[in-house]
Structure formats: structure tokens, C-alpha cells
Amino acid sequence: MSRxxxxxxxxxxxxxxxxxxxxxxxxxxxxxxxxxxxGFPDGANLTxxxxxxxxxxxVDQITGATLVASEGFLVAFEIIDVVLVAxxxxxxxxxxxxxxxxxxxxxxxxxxxxxERTLRGDDRSEDESPADDGGDR
Amino acid sequence: xxxxxxxxxxxxxxxxxxxxxxxxxRNALIFLMSVELMLNAANINLVYFSQYWxxxxxxxxxxFTLALAAAEVAIGIGIILVLYRNFDDVDVTKAVTMRW
Numbered sequence: 456m457s458r459x460x461x462x463x464x465x466x467x468x469x470x471x472x473x474x475x476x477x478x479x480x481x482x483x484x485x486x487x488x489x490x491x492x493x494g495f496p497d498g499a500n501l502t503x504x505x506x507x508x509x510x511x512x513x514v515d516q517i518t519g520a521t522l523v524a525s526e527g528f529l530v531a532f533e534i535i536d537v538v539l540v541a542x543x544x545x546x547x548x549x550x551x552x553x554x555x556x557x558x559x560x561x562x563x564x565x566x567x568x569x570x571e572r573t574l575r576g577d578d579r580s581e582d583e584s585p586a587d588d589g590g591d592r
Numbered sequence: 593x594x595x596x597x598x599x600x601x602x603x604x605x606x607x608x609x610x611x612x613x614x615x616x617x618r619n620a621l622i623f624l625m626s627v628e629l630m631l632n633a634a635n636i637n638l639v640y641f642s643q644y645w646x647x648x649x650x651x652x653x654x655x656f657t658l659a660l661a662a663a664e665v666a667i668g669i670g671i672i673l674v675l676y677r678n679f680d681d682v683d684v685t686k687a688v689t690m691r692w
Contacts, residue, residue: 484597509652525648542662545670549673
């Protein structure tokens with residue numbers, strides 16, 4: 456039985472590098488100057504603005520209302536589409552069993568019954584066998 | 593509005609937790625989670641400064657970051673499956689050669 460517990464056999468010395476990175480970042484960011492915040496205009500429809508920005512549309516096509524300013528992301532949208540398809544295809548390629556015999560997959564999908572029969576050397580199909588013949592099962 | 597320093601500190605903390613995980617842990621699945629933390633630290637900044645400057649470019653871009661993270665995890669899980677099949681373990685320090 457395993458319970459969630461704090462990992463103890465890790466190298467904390469390497470972790471100090473992460474802590475040092477945080478210290479440097481905090482020291483720099485705490486004193487960084489920023490201009491006055493502008494914020495979104497009142498009543499701005501952000502969801503619609505994001506949706507139209509994704510397809511390079513500058514004006515709300517339904518109400519004609521002005522959207523929050525943004526750059527266009529149509530090219531990025533198409534590229535991310537290709538990247539996702541490539542990643543999924545790559546994941547399936549990596550996860551596939553590397554046996555030439557496709558029937559292995561079918562056997563495993565069968566719950567292993569076929570494989571079990573083969574290992575036992577038993578030709579008898581389970582459907583044909585009597586449910587309970589009082590044997591030595 | 594909350595000052596930007598707090599959001600930057602939060603994002604830096606989340607990012608450094610991710611770096612800490614990558615540096616100290618050896619489980620490949622924890623690696624994936626840590627990389628997700630680092631990506632989401634960037635998202636925090638993108639969304640906050642989108643609001644700060646009144647421009648939705650950052651929020652839209654964070655959506656693309658999420659999609660890219662999904663692609664990265666898909667490939668990462670595939671690699672971990674191969675790692676487990678070849679080494680019977682998901683310890684990243686065991687795979688030290690390019691070929692075996």
C-alpha cells in the first residue's frame with residue numbers, strides 16, 4: 456500500500472539552482488518599473504475579441520461593435536493545427552507495439568483469453584465447452 | 593488592479609517550481625508535469641499583461657501556448673511509453689545513450 460509522501464531521495468543541491476533562479480528573478484522583478492495600467496474599456500466583449508483576433512477579423516461581424524485591440528493570429532492558428540495533428544500522429548506512432556504481427560493487438564484486446572488458450576495448449580474454444588461438467592477446472 | 597510585481601513573482605515562483613522538479617526528480621511523468629508548470633507560468637504573465645495594457649493579444653497567445661503544451665504532452669507520453677517498454681522503468685537517468 457502506498458500513500459502520498461514527500462520524496463526524500465532527491466538531490467536537493469540541484470534544487471538550489473532553482474531557488475537561486477527565483478531569488479534573482481524576484482530581486483529584478485520587484486523593482487522593475489511599469490507604465491500606468493490601461494485596462495480593458497468598460498463593457499468590452501473579451502471573449503468575442505479573442506475569437507475574432509484568432510481569425511484576423513477586426514470588427515464584430517454581428518453587432519458591428521468595436522473589439523479590443525489585438526494582433527491577428529490566423530497564421531499561428533493554421534500552424535498550431537498542423538503541429539497538433541503531427542504530434543498526435545507521432546504519439547500514436549511511438550505508442551504502437553513494434554511487432555510485425557498485427558494479430559497480437561487483437562489477442563490482447565480480447566482480454567487475453569485467446570492468448571491464455573494458446574499458452575495452455577488448449578484448442579477447445581470456450582464457447583463450445585460445457586459451462587460446468589464437474590471437471591477439474 | 594493588483595500591481596504587476598505580484599503577478600510576476602507568482603509566475604516566477606511557479607516557473608521555479610517547475611525548474612526544481614526538472615532538476616531534482618527522475619520520474620519522466622513528473623518531468624512532464626514540471627514542464628507544464630513552466631509553460632503555465634508564462635501564461636500567467638501573458639494573461640495579466642493582456643489586461644494591464646488593455647489588449648487581448650496576450651490572452652489569445654496563451655491559448656496557443658496551451659495547444660502547444662497539449663502537443664508536447666502527446667509526444668512526451670509516447671516517449672515515456674517507449675522508455676518504459678525498453679527499460680521497464682520511467683527513470684530518465686537510465687536512458688543515457690542515443691542508441692541501444
